[in-house]
Amino acid sequence: MNTCNGVVSLAALLLCVPVFAAPDAQRQAQLKHLLAQDCGACHGLYLTGGLGPELTPKTLAGKPRDSLIATVRLGRPGSAMPAWQALLSSEDIGWLVDHLLQGAPIP
Amino acid sequence: MIRSLILPAATALLLSACAQAPLRGSGDLGLVVERASGSVQIVETSHGQALARLDGLGDLSHASAVFSRDQRYAYVFGRDGGLTKIDLLKQRIDKRLIQGGNSIGGAISQDGTLIAVSNYVPGGVKVFDAATLELVADIPATLLADGNKRSRVVGLVDAPGQRFVFSLFDSGEIWSADFSQGNTPQITRYSNIGKQPYDALITADGRYYMAGLFGEDGMAQLDLWHPERGVKRVLGDYGRGEAKLPVYKMPHLEGWALANNQAFVPAVGRHQVLVMDARNWQQTAAIAVAGQPVFVTARPDGRQLWVNFAYPDNDRVQVIDSESHQVIADLKPGPAVLHMEFTGRGDQLWLSVRDADQVQVWDPYSLKRLTRLPAAAPSGIFFSSRAQQMGY
Numbered sequence: 369m370n371t372c373n374g375v376v377s378l379a380a381l382l383l384c385v386p387v388f389a390a391p392d393a394q395r396q397a398q399l400k401h402l403l404a405q406d407c408g409a410c411h412g413l414y415l416t417g418g419l420g421p422e423l424t425p426k427t428l429a430g431k432p433r434d435s436l437i438a439t440v441r442l443g444r445p446g447s448a449m450p451a452w453q454a455l456l457s458s459e460d461i462g463w464l465v466d467h468l469l470q471g472a473p474i475p
Numbered sequence: 476m477i478r479s480l481i482l483p484a485a486t487a488l489l490l491s492a493c494a495q496a497p498l499r500g501s502g503d504l505g506l507v508v509e510r511a512s513g514s515v516q517i518v519e520t521s522h523g524q525a526l527a528r529l530d531g532l533g534d535l536s537h538a539s540a541v542f543s544r545d546q547r548y549a550y551v552f553g554r555d556g557g558l559t560k561i562d563l564l565k566q567r568i569d570k571r572l573i574q575g576g577n578s579i580g581g582a583i584s585q586d587g588t589l590i591a592v593s594n595y596v597p598g599g600v601k602v603f604d605a606a607t608l609e610l611v612a613d614i615p616a617t618l619l620a621d622g623n624k625r626s627r628v629v630g631l632v633d634a635p636g637q638r639f640v641f642s643l644f645d646s647g648e649i650w651s652a653d654f655s656q657g658n659t660p661q662i663t664r665y666s667n668i669g670k671q672p673y674d675a676l677i678t679a680d681g682r683y684y685m686a687g688l689f690g691e692d693g694m695a696q697l698d699l700w701h702p703e704r705g706v707k708r709v710l711g712d713y714g715r716g717e718a719k720l721p722v723y724k725m726p727h728l729e730g731w732a733l734a735n736n737q738a739f740v741p742a743v744g745r746h747q748v749l750v751m752d753a754r755n756w757q758q759t760a761a762i763a764v765a766g767q768p769v770f771v772t773a774r775p776d777g778r779q780l781w782v783n784f785a786y787p788d789n790d791r792v793q794v795i796d797s798e799s800h801q802v803i804a805d806l807k808p809g810p811a812v813l814h815m816e817f818t819g820r821g822d823q824l825w826l827s828v829r830d831a832d833q834v835q836v837w838d839p840y841s842l843k844r845l846t847r848l849p850a851a852a853p854s855g856i857f858f859s860s861r862a863q864q865m866g867y
Contacts, residue, residue: 402786405811412536412577414536416534416554416577417595418537418554418579419579419725446690448689448725450722451721452723454721455787
């Protein structure tokens with residue numbers, strides 16, 4: 369029983385480790401794909417906007433990183449922007465927002 | 476004497492036949508949009524093969540196509556405002572222009588002479604001569620409160636009587652533009668039709684125009700036999716008071732299904748296909764499905780419906796029996812199934828599997844996959860049989 373608990377908490381510890389790390393290269397590739405293809409369904413393949421607003425560095429300039437993260441995490445009630453927190457971790461979202469702010473390269 | 480005349484004539488005929496591609500029709504042709512590379516493939520359904528790839532069509536996010544009535548030309552509407560006229564037989568771009576900043580789809584008029592494009596930026600509809608692509612009419616949408624932007628336009632369809640009907644996403648309106656009296660359209664505006672119409676459909680007979688609402692429950696319906704009766708709400712009560720699930724991709728109403736006197740449409744924010752009685756438009760059922768439905772497409776004989784889903788369930792396709800409302804097959808064609816298109820008489824279903832870089836051809840009766848064709852991140856598939864269908 370104790371051993372079992374030990375294993376569980378060790379697993380929990382291990383699971384916690386990536387919380388402080390940026391997504392690895394493989395995950396970054398997945399996120400780039402998601403951004404171009406799935407975010408791109410509304411925001412445009414080149415993020416020039418559509419049903420959702422333009423997400424180029426020019427239009428995002430001056431917008432606080434935290435509020436961008438909140439928008440991705442929680443969505444925007446009253447708009448078509450869904451909450452992504454069920455599918456993306458905080459690290460994923462932080463990385464995506466930084467990627468957008470730096471100018472996501474055109475696929 | 477006669478013989479010596481016939482022989483050279485026959486030789487000349489043969490030679491000219493060798494110099495050109497053999498004669499063929501275009502009723503079995505179609506386009507596959509390769510979204511990320513700005514290209515389309517011309518495909519042929521009689522032998523399930525690709526004939527050609529055309530490049531240089533710009534940003535093809537959400538691209539769609541309509542066909543000329545002679546089924547020779549396809550008109551492709553790109554996200555970047557590009558309008559491209561493709562000659563399916565010569566396999567080349569016939570004409571191309573950038574008509575707007577950001578657009579979402581188009582339609583061809585009842586008589587085939589006009590092409591209408593709906594734009595997000597600048598919000599409105601532009602109408603072009605189908606032969607020359609010269610601008611015929613510009614219909615700016617309602618100016619929004621900020622005084623700069625105009626409402627984005629969605630759900631543009633052709634309607635009987637040389638009309639185009641469309642919805643205004645931001646201002647919650649439906650407009651009808653009547654070109655029957657010439658190139659200066661007569662516009663009829665219906666306001667307060669509901670919040671955020673996101674897409675629309677028109678019934679096959681061209682009678683009912685129905686816009687799906689994103690900002691509230693239900694659909695806005697205009698009876699084009701009785702436009703004086705105004706816009707009515709249908710499905711207004713479904714799911715009232717329930718929390719909606721997140722929608723990671725907007726459902727589409729094109730290809731919606733009418734079968735067995737019932738209409739089948741995707742629910743918004745619920746993992747359901749909604750069923751209405753198509754005679755009184757009352758909801759009769761809600762069919763539980765695997766995810767947020769994107770397309771609910773009826774096999775042309777109406778007996779079965781094929782449904783695909785938004786991310787993260789977009790690797791699945793479910794087949795529903797229109798009579799029993801049972802899900803009779805749960806297919807996994809591959810990652811990111813974006814679109815499904817039946818051949819005109821329904822002997823084949825083609826579907827695009829974006830993340831597998833392939834288009835698949837299925838037998839929709841045996842539910843078996845017939846073949847796979849390579850395609851670069853394919854999205855929309857459009858067959859020339861659409862040329863003879865209203866609302867396509």
